[in-house]
Amino acid sequence: MLDMKYDGADLRSKRRPRSIIDRVWSFFASVKVGLWLIGLIIVGSAIGTIFPQEMYIPQQLPPEQYYLEEYGTPGSIYYALGFHNLYTSWWYISLIVMLTLSLIVVSIDRGVPLYKALKHQPVRRTERFMKGQRLFGQGEATDAQMDEMEVALKKKRYHVKRDGDALLAEKHRFGRWGPYVNHVGLVIFFLGAMLRVFPAFHTDTLEWVREGDTVSLEATDGEYYLRNDQFILEMYDPENNEEDAKFAAAIEKAGAVPKNYETELTLFKKTGMNEDGSPQLEQIDTGSTKVNHPFKFDKFEVYQEQYSSRPEFLSMSFMLADKQTGDEYGPFKVDLENPEQSYDLNGVTVSLKDLYPDFEVKDGQPNTKSPRALNPAFFFNVETPDGATESNLIGIRLNVADEDNRYEVKFAGTEMASTSGLRVKSDSTYPILIVGATIFMIGIVMGMYWPHRRVWIRRHENDVLVAGFTNKNPSSLRREVSPLLEQTGLPMWEDQARFTSKSENESIDERGES
Amino acid sequence: MEWIEWSSRMLFIAFFLYAISTVLFTIAVSGMRKERNVNRIAYGKYAYILAIIGFIAQLTYFFMRWAGVGYAPVSNLYEYTTFFGMMMVVGFLVVYGIYKNDVLGLFAMPVALLVIAFASMFSSEVAPLIPALNSVWLKIHVTTAALGQGILAISFASGLIFLLNETSMKEQSKSRTWLEVTMFVLMCTLGFILVSMLFKGIGAGGVVEFTNDRGQAESYEYFMPILFVPEGAQLLSGASGLSLELPNWINTLKLNTLIWSIIGGIVIYVLLRFVILRKRVAEALQPLAKKVDLDLADEISYRSVAIGLPVFILGGLIFAMIWAQIAWNRFWGWDPKEVWALITMLTYVYYLHMRIQRGWTGTRAAWLCVGGFGIIMFNLVFVNLVIAGLHSYA
Numbered sequence: 001m002l003d004m005k006y007d008g009a010d011l012r013s014k015r016r017p018r019s020i021i022d023r024v025w026s027f028f029a030s031v032k033v034g035l036w037l038i039g040l041i042i043v044g045s046a047i048g049t050i051f052p053q054e055m056y057i058p059q060q061l062p063p064e065q066y067y068l069e070e071y072g073t074p075g076s077i078y079y080a081l082g083f084h085n086l087y088t089s090w091w092y093i094s095l096i097v098m099l100t101l102s103l104i105v106v107s108i109d110r111g112v113p114l115y116k117a118l119k120h121q122p123v124r125r126t127e128r129f130m131k132g133q134r135l136f137g138q139g140e141a142t143d144a145q146m147d148e149m150e151v152a153l154k155k156k157r158y159h160v161k162r163d164g165d166a167l168l169a170e171k172h173r174f175g176r177w178g179p180y181v182n183h184v185g186l187v188i189f190f191l192g193a194m195l196r197v198f199p200a201f202h203t204d205t206l207e208w209v210r211e212g213d214t215v216s217l218e219a220t221d222g223e224y225y226l227r228n229d230q231f232i233l234e235m236y237d238p239e240n241n242e243e244d245a246k247f248a249a250a251i252e253k254a255g256a257v258p259k260n261y262e263t264e265l266t267l268f269k270k271t272g273m274n275e276d277g278s279p280q281l282e283q284i285d286t287g288s289t290k291v292n293h294p295f296k297f298d299k300f301e302v303y304q305e306q307y308s309s310r311p312e313f314l315s316m317s318f319m320l321a322d323k324q325t326g327d328e329y330g331p332f333k334v335d336l337e338n339p340e341q342s343y344d345l346n347g348v349t350v351s352l353k354d355l356y357p358d359f360e361v362k363d364g365q366p367n368t369k370s371p372r373a374l375n376p377a378f379f380f381n382v383e384t385p386d387g388a389t390e391s392n393l394i395g396i397r398l399n400v401a402d403e404d405n406r407y408e409v410k411f412a413g414t415e416m417a418s419t420s421g422l423r424v425k426s427d428s429t430y431p432i433l434i435v436g437a438t439i440f441m442i443g444i445v446m447g448m449y450w451p452h453r454r455v456w457i458r459r460h461e462n463d464v465l466v467a468g469f470t471n472k473n474p475s476s477l478r479r480e481v482s483p484l485l486e487q488t489g490l491p492m493w494e495d496q497a498r499f500t501s502k503s504e505n506e507s508i509d510e511r512g513e514s
Numbered sequence: 515m516e517w518i519e520w521s522s523r524m525l526f527i528a529f530f531l532y533a534i535s536t537v538l539f540t541i542a543v544s545g546m547r548k549e550r551n552v553n554r555i556a557y558g559k560y561a562y563i564l565a566i567i568g569f570i571a572q573l574t575y576f577f578m579r580w581a582g583v584g585y586a587p588v589s590n591l592y593e594y595t596t597f598f599g600m601m602m603v604v605g606f607l608v609v610y611g612i613y614k615n616d617v618l619g620l621f622a623m624p625v626a627l628l629v630i631a632f633a634s635m636f637s638s639e640v641a642p643l644i645p646a647l648n649s650v651w652l653k654i655h656v657t658t659a660a661l662g663q664g665i666l667a668i669s670f671a672s673g674l675i676f677l678l679n680e681t682s683m684k685e686q687s688k689s690r691t692w693l694e695v696t697m698f699v700l701m702c703t704l705g706f707i708l709v710s711m712l713f714k715g716i717g718a719g720g721v722v723e724f725t726n727d728r729g730q731a732e733s734y735e736y737f738m739p740i741l742f743v744p745e746g747a748q749l750l751s752g753a754s755g756l757s758l759e760l761p762n763w764i765n766t767l768k769l770n771t772l773i774w775s776i777i778g779g780i781v782i783y784v785l786l787r788f789v790i791l792r793k794r795v796a797e798a799l800q801p802l803a804k805k806v807d808l809d810l811a812d813e814i815s816y817r818s819v820a821i822g823l824p825v826f827i828l829g830g831l832i833f834a835m836i837w838a839q840i841a842w843n844r845f846w847g848w849d850p851k852e853v854w855a856l857i858t859m860l861t862y863v864y865y866l867h868m869r870i871q872r873g874w875t876g877t878r879a880a881w882l883c884v885g886g887f888g889i890i891m892f893n894l895v896f897v898n899l900v901i902a903g904l905h906s907y908a
Contacts (some may be wrong), residue, residue: 049850250641291645499808
């Protein structure tokens with residue numbers, strides 16, 4: 001049988017290679033090479049899922065240790081081979097780049113000649129050509145029968161061309177371009193994805209914003225500012241919310257389940273600078289961002305990505321008690337952001353000597369773990385009217401002071417704020433990716449749902465020859481056209497490449513039984 | 515709550531109807547004469563009608579559960595797997611509509627039944643939807659992906675028919691061995707279902723507590739007799755029996771379930787092979803598969819891939835990327851489920867190129883269809899239960 005894949009077109013890759021470029025071209029134009037690449041990508045991708053990639057493991061431990069402790073020796077080997085960052089490894093990326101090259105080369109190598117061949121295809125084909133088709137038949141027939149066949153084929157929406165006593169009926173030729181269209185879509189998609197290597201094409205920053213705070217957005221080069229008006233964490237509440245009652249059993253088992261993470265926010269644009277160096281802001285928009293519903297402005301998107309499970313302290317208030325008289329003074333409020341250094345309470349001066357936003361004791365000394373006000377502690381000096389200085393270290397469940405002190409600093413209240421982790425992103429490659437994916441999908445549907453079918457009929461000596469070709473599914477072509485051949489009385493064709501069962505003998509036995 | 519109870523009843527009715535449909539297909543195929551292809555009673559037609567009614571019952575289950583839980587019920591393993599079974603039935607109904615072949619029903623319906631029975635082993639408890647899943651894309655992405663997989667699964671059924679038909683059972687060959695392995699894997703799935711039901715019925719299992727590798731106390735609740743426990747585990751309740759201590763990085767709870775499923779599979783297989791059929795399982799099925807000619811079986815496989823793959827790519831990759839961008843602010847993150855969806859696509863792409871460009875039809879193509887279904891099931895079972903990732907349900 002004839003190889004009909006490209007209608008016998010002359011392919012550059014099939015010519016005898018002359019230069020190195022020819023050789024490279026032939027390599028990438030080879031379907032065999034393309035399929036090897038696909039096979040290797042399948043295997044490589046699968047290996048990458050055996051253990052989690054580095055980006056998904058907890059960050060407390062060094063990865064080397066994590067893989068060993070969590071997955072034993074196999075994990076250790078996995079790490080040693082670099083499979084913990086498999087999808088960004090040189091060899092995996094090379095495979096993808098080579099596949100992209102292969103898609104480009106193969107499409108040019110085959111698509112262009114095929115297009116030309118199909119555009120200029122003759123109606124009358126040689127006897128050898130017709131006999132070389134998978135569906136072929138030969139026999140006697142009249143011209144009237146051929147005319148009848150032309151009508152029948154047209155009814156099946158074939159485009160029919162005549163050339164004397166030869167006929168060509170063709171359908172869905174555009175389906176033939178499906179593979180090339182989807183390859184083009186894929187190449188566009190890959191190129192779009194590769195552009196993301198350049199920082200100019202996308203910005204991506206995580207902004208931690210405390211309730212009430214306004215931050216300059218780094219991703220916008222300080223052009224925009226966001227204020228976190230309120231962070232909302234809603235849990236399913238089967239006891240008080242009727243709609244959630246049906247989840248009671250599951251929640252009892254699993255513990256509290258979050259229903260909504262949302263940040264209400266206000267967007268500002270910087271219009272200039274004030275004399276004191278602070279920005280002049282103009283309010284642009286208000287809105288909210290929650291999981292699955294990003295907030296959009298300009299070319300940016302704001303995603304609700306994280307939140308701090310421990311709210312931060314904005315301020316703490318204290319009372320000053322006089323142990324001798326039982327009088328209490330205050331309260332006085334210490335703002336954790338901009339604390340005042342001393343507080344005057346009815347003639348007694350309380351001064352803030354030290355502030356530990358995130359208190360811990362390290363090597364026997366008070367210390368702060370981080371600058372975030374998660375667990376604040378205060379070192380106060382109380383200057384009594386009689387000139388003495390009394391020290392107090394006070395914090396959450398912490399009050400260190402001399403028992404003989406006259407004054408006692410007592411805890412009176414706090415103000416707290418949640419902190420929301422907002423991901424601010426822009427990506428100018430999205431349109432490219434969307435176009436690529438759309439073209440890819442269109443190409444797939446074209447190629448899979450519109451099979452190219454052709455039927456040739458011609459007179460040869462005293463006989464009429466009938467041949468059919470489709471690149472996809474010969475049986476459907478046979479089912480569509482065979483009844484027409486029978487109806488018009490033209491010679492019936494046969495499928496010249498039918499399967500024969502290896503176990504034919506067994507089935508004959510069975511027929512004998514039945 | 516009414517809705518949920520009724521939905522469960524509808525699912526049971528659907529399962530029952532599918533089972534009868536399978537029986538009728540068996541009768542239809544056993545009575546089929548190869549040459550004339552006619553039965554006195556059109557069992558195949560009735561079987562098809564029953565499958566349609568069963569599908570309507572399952573659709574009713576789906577919408578009743580939707581009404582009950584308040585979101586598209588495709589959010590956990592029970593719901594998703596049930597839905598996938600339903601989409602296999604859809605795939606079968608479509609392909610049967612084209613080819614009207616009873617043998618396909620005989621092979622496709624039991625696989626769908628097995629999938630639905632497998633689904634019912636997971637908790638059907640109504641669970642609240644976490645914010646990440648609360649999106650219109652849940653219904654769009656998951657249902658389209660499942661429909662694509664359901665249609666692709668039909669290529670497995672007809673690929674199996676092709677291989678059973680074509681492989682000689684008289685002489686040793688790779689195909690004969692691997693066919694038997696395929697049968698054994700199906701038996702293990704059945705084994706898992708039966709063993710789970712048995713042990714749930716008699717209340718075997720227990721709870722052990724141990725210190726995990728992060729130094730925290732953790733407990734495993736076994737629903738099957740305990741064979742394996744983590745190092746230094748303490749039995750809190752239930753019978754211990756002989757239990758082997760294994761290193762902590764192995765999840766002994768899952769291993770325990772796996773080993774019991776294999777034991778169940780071995781028991782069923784041995785019974786079938788040496789007591790009931792007294793021959794290879796594939797050999798016993800061969801006469802049924804012989805009722806289809808090879809070209810047709812090969813073509814049905816191809817058509818299922820040709821119809822199913824674009825649907826899968828749309829739902830499992832493109833819609834998936836759109837949703838991932840909205841929910842996780844990146845369209846692609848090499849999460850294991852994403853990677854295995856990509857692998858599924860590439861496998862069928864490989865199949866199509868091999869077939870169209872390199873003439874791989876018949877046996878090799880049929881094996882690729884079996885392998886493709888293996889990957890779909892792997893993505894459903896292993897990626898959710900064993901490989902941890904963003905899509906893990908359990």
